[in-house]
Amino acid sequence: MTTATSARRVRRAARLLVTDDAGRVLLFRFTFGGRSPFWATPGGECDPGESFAAAARRELLEETGLACDPGPAIAERGNEFVTAEGEPVTADERYFRIRVPTCDIRTDGHTELERQIMLDHRWFTRAELAGWHETIFPPEILTLLERAEA
Template sequence: MTARRIRRSARLIVLDPSERVLMFRFDVAGRPPFWVTAGGECEPDESFEEAARRELLEETGISADPGEQIARTTPEFVTVEGEPVQADERYFLVRVPEPSISTDCHTALEQQVMTQHRWFSLDELGGWHEALFPENLAKLIEMARPS
């Protein structure tokens, strides 16, 4: 058995003033639709923080400091290109003043598979009819709230 490649990525939990989180719906041939936070793979010499800043701008049009890492997950999955990977995902929380984004900088692949975006309330995360990743997103948001 061949070891899976480690896929380093920065994920962004983008919250609007109503505490709704931005999610993107992926429609990939041969798979059920699923929703994920903004973010993506780090470039070879890029830090997680640098990737978070770049991915935030590319996927949402928002230029902001992603702040400190708030969580890390290491799921195994198959990428949209069909590669099985072992992920090393670092999460950053970004609060935005309004629920408005631009998808103008999406790559051709992103335009093809990222078919929708939506702002989810915490209540909606628990009972949504399609898969949401990370599965513990509501808990990550709760843990990141100021005490």
């Protein structure tokens, strides 16, 4: 007996490691679909035809209110997951490091879906990242931050 399998769509995304003057990293808390809450970096899917760098710039402004040049990608990552809309995808992610002074984050550029599922954000210290009681994505965030600083 064989089962039909469908290929997952490749979801190209720019993810942002936003750090402040104190070395803390900005994460958003996601809560949706009966899943356990988790924290993740700002960022999101590239629009059709959009480069990773252009998506990083756009997502940074939309999700944080910060208008900064993301510079070059510092890391690539792939994984499989199910989106908030319930679509199984294979992620093709590029990570960008943005350093900003300690500042207030503006979320007025969030989409309706983001307003529903991204209800909180905070700046995390490295110690907090290492011992946080909820899941943090990407799991190797401390390694990515160390690599970005090298």
